Amino acid sequence: MKSSNGYEIYVHIPFCVRKCDYCDFVSFACGADVHKMYFDALLRQIDETAETVGRVPVVSVFIGGGTPTVPDAQYIMAVLCKLKEKFDVSPDAEITIEANPNSASVEKLKVYKDAGINRLSIGLQSTEDNELKMLSRLHNYEEFLETYRDAREAGFDNINIDIMSAIPGQTIESYRRTLERVVELNPEHISAYSLIVEEGTPFYERYKDGKGLPDEDTEREMYYLTKQLLHEHGYERYEISNYSKPGRECRHNLGYWTRVPYLGFGIAAASFDGEKRFQAHSDLKRFCAGDFSAETETLSETDAMAEFMFLGLRLVRGIAKADFKKAFGRDMDEVYGEQLNKLATEGLLINGDQVMLTDKGMDVANYCMSEFV
């Protein structure tokens, strides 16, 4: 792999207490034996990768899942120790772990904090218990509050809360309650996604015809409400679905959207060396047996440029033409002049040295991105 100024690291922990009905991530409900086998393999994979790429600098670590807080916290500690041993993890690196209420006791949270984790991302989704039930989540709002308080007590001063709109049965009023209650807690970061009914999930079978889901107008209204209400409370949108207090943007995600190279560990994790992408297989048992193979996907220059555009335009600050030139040795206008002009004429994009979507452009982001694919 190509060396770089700094890598990001993603570690996939594919364990859950039970899989939620809408989830299409790679995760399994299994017991302690399998956890141990997986982490043993994970530590070996980190060793092997370090032998290939060397002691590269690391600027952020994201431990995602599944629910990384399900297995014993000591395992997570072992993984972080290993990463620090094998890579040059920056002392001020952002180290995030995803957590679900109910699976993160205060003792566990303290272990994470001691292990050097400095950012926590809690999957709340909704403050309405009936909506949580609808999503087959294993927690209620009260339990979330407990976890949130525990996290503060354990010393986490950088917390993200995930919330979700377009949940079956959700109304504008109930969604507003969720938003209001969340801002009241004053987290540093809020991710607000709308539910996508993915094929292959029990949700798909239930809602593939769209019946029972909030209609498109309601969904749109929820989207505007998110933007407005969070703005009023001091959260700035820096990406289509992500809001933060000033200076509290998720550095790991920012890196991903600006095509910083990353190393992925665990099943189904992707890696990117700046040119090629590697996608690991998602077979848990093969992984435990030591098969760390991944499929290599080489992006053509056209694809790489398109990706640069549609990932970068997700960010409110947009992309600098100079960065494009630096990455590909060509002028953005020469490659995408036609598309940029078209979107600018439609009032969806500002076409200066810095290219960014307008508010209106953000609202129809999918349409704008499709211009570059």
Place this chain on the structure above:
Amino acid sequence: MRFVKASDLKRGMRLGRPIYNRKGELVYDIDHRLIDADIVQMRNSKIMGVFALDAAEPVPPMSDTEREYDRQRFLNVYALRDEMQKILFNHRANRIETIAESIVSSFEVFKKRIDFSQSVRSRDEYVCSHSVNVAILVTLMGTKLGITNADKLTAVKAALLHDIGKYVVPDKLLEGETAEEVDRILNNAQDTGFELIGMLFDGDKSVMNTCIQTHRILMNHRFGRKNDEKPTLLSRLLIVADTFDSMTAIDASGDLEPKSFVEALRYLRYNFEVFNVKAVEALENSIEMLKPGTTVLLNNNHQALVTVEARGDVLRPTVLEIKTNKIINLEDMSNRDIEIVDVIKKLDNRHVVDR
């Protein structure tokens, strides 16, 4: 304590578990020393074998509840055997509800883990004995998971009848057939059996559906076929209980050594895509897996003695490594690489009495 086949029984051996007759009367108590006449009688009654104590092995303690549990098990096996004949010949089930209710009421009261060591089995009572064991296990597991009484009864009836296909086919029909042929015959018989179950419960298909789904998922697993089906709660219990008892019980032929609880539990845990993790945990909380006094083999090839039960993972208790005389708490992260691989059956349990 170890299993001794009927053909290997010798005078002077002592029984490790009591034996009851069909009325629930005690025939041989635990620690009974066999005489020639006993051995002849056992062979005549086609008993496959018995659990015998090793020489100088003290009698394992057996509480009154454990004795009662053992007696109930015998009674239910006999009752089920009679009932099966009626189901096959008259297509009517008169007593299956009563047997199910008796199992649920006898076993749901066990709050503590119970010792589930197998008792004797004769070849012709094998299926009934297995079915009753599975029924007991689903009762215990269902209670741990807090399922309703109605669900518990359905699960128990399904457990009692899930192997009905094996009654449809007489043993001699299977003799001399290849393994594939036997599978095919049994599968056909199983279908016939399931149809029969469908007729028994006045239009309530839940027992039949649980049996069919369990059978289908376990067959897919056995033949390495992918399984996309999401089992119902009751099927999840039955799948785990059926597999655990089949693995740990004396083989129908009496030739194969049963697997230890440790080995069986690891198998269930490893194949998590088939054996639901919650159901497996309920099983772990229902029966004694590694109680203090059990001798085990560690993955460093040393033998050890379980001294304190684990608080979390039942397979990670505190042990005394015999060779080094070292106490090792397997729940401690620093001992994470040490694992119990098997239970050693031949060593005696003397310390149990010393406690």
